[in-house]
Amino acid sequence: MLAAGFLLAGLVGLAGWRSRALTPGGALGATLIGGLVFGFGGLVWAGALILFFVSSSLLSRLTNARKAQATAALGKTGPRDFAQTLANGGVALLMALAVGFWGHDSSWYPYLTLAYFGSLAAAAADTWATELGMLSGRQPRLITNGQPTQPGVSGGVTAAGLAASLAGGAFMGLMIFSLIQAASLLTTGQWFWQDRFLLLVLPLAGFVGSLADSFLGATLQRLYYCERCQMAAEQAIHSCGHPTRVIRGFSWMNNDAVNFLAACAGALAAILLSLPVLLS
Numbered sequence: 001m002l003a004a005g006f007l008l009a010g011l012v013g014l015a016g017w018r019s020r021a022l023t024p025g026g027a028l029g030a031t032l033i034g035g036l037v038f039g040f041g042g043l044v045w046a047g048a049l050i051l052f053f054v055s056s057s058l059l060s061r062l063t064n065a066r067k068a069q070a071t072a073a074l075g076k077t078g079p080r081d082f083a084q085t086l087a088n089g090g091v092a093l094l095m096a097l098a099v100g101f102w103g104h105d106s107s108w109y110p111y112l113t114l115a116y117f118g119s120l121a122a123a124a125a126d127t128w129a130t131e132l133g134m135l136s137g138r139q140p141r142l143i144t145n146g147q148p149t150q151p152g153v154s155g156g157v158t159a160a161g162l163a164a165s166l167a168g169g170a171f172m173g174l175m176i177f178s179l180i181q182a183a184s185l186l187t188t189g190q191w192f193w194q195d196r197f198l199l200l201v202l203p204l205a206g207f208v209g210s211l212a213d214s215f216l217g218a219t220l221q222r223l224y225y226c227e228r229c230q231m232a233a234e235q236a237i238h239s240c241g242h243p244t245r246v247i248r249g250f251s252w253m254n255n256d257a258v259n260f261l262a263a264c265a266g267a268l269a270a271i272l273l274s275l276p277v278l279l280s
Contacts, residue, residue, distance in 0.1 A: 002039035005046065009034025012050060021057040022079050029085030033093045040100035045116060047179045049092060052120045052172060056127045063131045087256035091119035091263040114201075114274050115267035117176050121169040121202040122209020122266020126259065128168030129210050133161020143214040153232050154255060155218025162210075169206020173199050201273045209266030216258045222249035 012034055013027035022030060030053065038046035086093070095116040102108050133140070139148050140156030149156040177198050184192035224233045224244035233244050234255060 001042075002035065005038030006031065006035030008038055008046065012053065016053070016057065016079075019057070019061075020079050021060070022085070023081045025082030026080040026085045029082040029089070033085065033089040033096075036100070037092055037096045040096045041116065042104075044176070044179045044183050045092075045096065045113075048117065048120055048172070048176050049089070051175045051179075052124050055171065056124065059127065059131045063135055083256045084259070087259040088123045088263065090260050091267050092116055095119070095267075110278060111271055114270045117172070117198065117202055118205040118209070118267040118270025119263040120176075120266075121172040121206035121270065122213075122263050123259070124172045125165040125168040125203075125206030125210040125266070126213045126262055128171075129157075129161040129165035129214075132164035133158045136160035142218045143211070144218045150232050153217075154221050154223070154234070154258065155214055155216075157214050162207075165210035166203055166207050169203035169210075170199075172206060173202030176202065197274065197277050201270055204273055205266045205270035208269040209262045212265035213258055213262035216253070216261055217255075220249055220253045221255065221258050222251055222253055223247050 009031045013022065013030040016022035016030055017024060017027040034046065034049060037049050080088075095112045098112050099106075099109065102112075134151055136158045138158050138160070140151055140153070140158050140161070141147060142149050142155050143157050144155065177195060180192055180195050180198075184190060222234070223246070224236060224238070225231070225247045226233050226238035226240065226242055226244045228242040229238060229240050231238070232247075233239070236244055238244050
């Protein structure tokens with residue numbers, strides 16, 4: 001299973017690199033995560049990961065032209081690299097390793113599965129909110145105090161972006177539920193309706209993860225300011241080549257760290273929201 005997983009993940013990573021959705025390092029990260037997810041988690045886990053990657057890449061490609069200027073100025077442009085891949089898929093990787101250690105028959109398995117699905121829902125919700133929210137035409141406002149902020153700056157939200165985050169989580173919930181039904185029909189010949197609670201839990205978990213991303217982006221994430229361009233930036237040297245100054249946040253809290261913690265929030269939310277079902 002591991003060998004087949006790494007082969008499949010390698011092909012997906014290669015396709016991502018050839019389509020310029022991933023850097024070579026990003027393709028390596030996708031192969032590492034995908035191989036372990038398929039090998040330890042199985043087909044449903046692998047299918048969910050592929051659907052997240054493909055849908056997010058297509059969405060980014062469709063909206064890239066209209067948001068390129070804002071993201072380039074902030075340092076958010078270009079294909080995903082190794083760190084960005086791990087930031088979005090790190091929780092999924094950890095859950096796959098945990099399943100490999102404890103096994104599918106462990107009492108921990110339902111919780112690990114929910115955490116895995118929740119992390120993907122959060123990553124999808126954040127991606128959809130970022131990609132579609134920046135196209136709304138309305139000025140974003142900081143999630144903490146409602147003050148207007150520069151488009152593309154972490155922590156800024158719009159009504160369209162919030163709606164898109166719910167849609168992203170709902171998309172993953174529907175796709176994951178469909179994958180579970182397909183797997184059940186192929187293996188048992190029967191539907192598996194018991195998991196229909198995922199259709200509600202995963203959109204909410206994704207939304208929680210997206211809100212966590214915005215909150216951390218507005219409070220703890222390192223943000224810089226370029227005096228020459230009079231613009232916010234997320235790197236010490238602005239895209240214009242001029243040094244920037246720090247205006248908030250911790251040095252270790254970059255966009256990748258925020259994305260990882262948001263995925264953790266989505267994973268935890270999926271577990272907590274599912275407790276009434278798990279304990280019944």
